[in-house]
Amino acid sequence: MSTRIPVLDLAPEIDALWDELQAALGRVLRSGQFILGPEVKAFEDEVAAYLGVRHAIGVNSGTDALVIALRAAGIRCGDEVITSPFTFIATAEAASLIGATPVFVDIDPATFNLDPRQVARRITPRTRAIIPVHLYGQAADMDPIMELAVRHELRVVEDVAQAFGGRYRGRMLGTIGLAGAFSFFPSKNLGAFGDAGLIATNDDQLAETARMLRAHGSRRKYYNEILGYNSRLDALQAAILRVKLPHIEESIAGRRRAAEYYTRRLAEIPGVTPPPEAPYATHVYHQYTVRIAAGRRDAVQARLTERGIGTMVYYPVPVHQLPVYADRPYDLPNARQAADEVLSLPIWPQIAPSTQDAVIQALRDAMA
Numbered sequence: 001m002s003t004r005i006p007v008l009d010l011a012p013e014i015d016a017l018w019d020e021l022q023a024a025l026g027r028v029l030r031s032g033q034f035i036l037g038p039e040v041k042a043f044e045d046e047v048a049a050y051l052g053v054r055h056a057i058g059v060n061s062g063t064d065a066l067v068i069a070l071r072a073a074g075i076r077c078g079d080e081v082i083t084s085p086f087t088f089i090a091t092a093e094a095a096s097l098i099g100a101t102p103v104f105v106d107i108d109p110a111t112f113n114l115d116p117r118q119v120a121r122r123i124t125p126r127t128r129a130i131i132p133v134h135l136y137g138q139a140a141d142m143d144p145i146m147e148l149a150v151r152h153e154l155r156v157v158e159d160v161a162q163a164f165g166g167r168y169r170g171r172m173l174g175t176i177g178l179a180g181a182f183s184f185f186p187s188k189n190l191g192a193f194g195d196a197g198l199i200a201t202n203d204d205q206l207a208e209t210a211r212m213l214r215a216h217g218s219r220r221k222y223y224n225e226i227l228g229y230n231s232r233l234d235a236l237q238a239a240i241l242r243v244k245l246p247h248i249e250e251s252i253a254g255r256r257r258a259a260e261y262y263t264r265r266l267a268e269i270p271g272v273t274p275p276p277e278a279p280y281a282t283h284v285y286h287q288y289t290v291r292i293a294a295g296r297r298d299a300v301q302a303r304l305t306e307r308g309i310g311t312m313v314y315y316p317v318p319v320h321q322l323p324v325y326a327d328r329p330y331d332l333p334n335a336r337q338a339a340d341e342v343l344s345l346p347i348w349p350q351i352a353p354s355t356q357d358a359v360i361q362a363l364r365d366a367m368a
């Protein structure tokens with residue numbers, strides 16, 4: 001058996017939308033307007049309508065969305081920003097890049113997301129913000145996080161890079177805190193054909209500052225008021241994302257269907273723990289991530305690789321243990337254990353049950 005199964009297959013979506021994508025690209029090429037402009041404005045308006053939010057500001061990447069949202073929220077040098085150690089480096093990096101100090105607190109092992117009780121314990125007089133990450137497409141527990149934020153006057157910037165279209169108690173992720181930072185990196189649930197990102201907010205002041213920061217700190221070209229960035233969204237990426245956005249609910253439904261199929265069958269394999277969906281979350285399964293118990297994860301992944309099945313480990317090292325942050329004394333056992341046990345299986349909206357069956361059989365054999 002040598003059928004290769006990738007961890008992510010973008011081809012079915014591109015095939016289905018080929019003509020529309022070509023038309024959109026042609027429209028931008030003929031317009032001669034490649035950065036910001038009407039295409040980006042239209043995309044921002046469409047995302048704002050989808051999320052039900054007052055402002056959507058297109059930027060260069062999810063990382064820039066975090067950096068700009070934090071700065072626009074008034075986070076400065078010396079401020080402490082509480083976040084998850086079990087995420088992509090960009091979450092903490094954004095805080096560090098603006099001179100703030102990321103403070104890592106342990107995760108809830110059931111959801112892989114920030115544990116609000118741990119957040120409460122690490123609030124100091126210098127804490128100014130919290131960055132909850134909706135990891136793998138599942139909401140962090142936002143109500144207790146927002147309660148802490150109100151009580152201690154903290155800004156909440158949601159890292160929604162993996163959770164476009166996800167919900168918390170029916171509310172769109174990225175619209176609950178002061179701002180949401182989205183990524184449209186090609187492999188994300190809403191993916192461009194290059195780097196792209198977006199900030200969502202209901203705060204008029206934050207939106208105005210973020211718009212200035214993405215364009216070198218200017219409201220009007222060549223009249224720069226503050227130091228900013230070159231982080232404008234490309235018109236080509238916006239045009240591609242406009243083709244994909246109307247299909248996002250269908251694509252989320254496909255991922256949820258595939259996840260349910262996996263979960264029903266994987267629950268029967270001893271040593272494999274499927275990801276539970278929290279009662280408050282509508283998980284959008286950017287990743288379908290299981291736990292493999294008792295130090296067997298790397299061997300199981302190697303067996304699947306031999307069978308031609310792609311898997312990924314997000315993330316093998318918690319952020320607080322990476323060389324850039326390893327000088328700080330932290331003991332976060334839930335994050336450490338997650339890093340040792342997680343394995344993300346192949347998932348995309350159109351994955352066929354027969355493909356999933358091959359993954360399940362290979363996993364059953366590897367565990368036996």
Ligand SMILES: *Cc1c(COP(=O)(O)O)cnc(C)c1O
Pocket residue numbers: 061062063064087088090091133159161162182183184185195196197
């Ligand atoms: C992808 C990702 C980012 C960064 O987004 P880019 O567009 O790659 O800069 C930030 N946080 C998380 C959790 C991500 O998965």
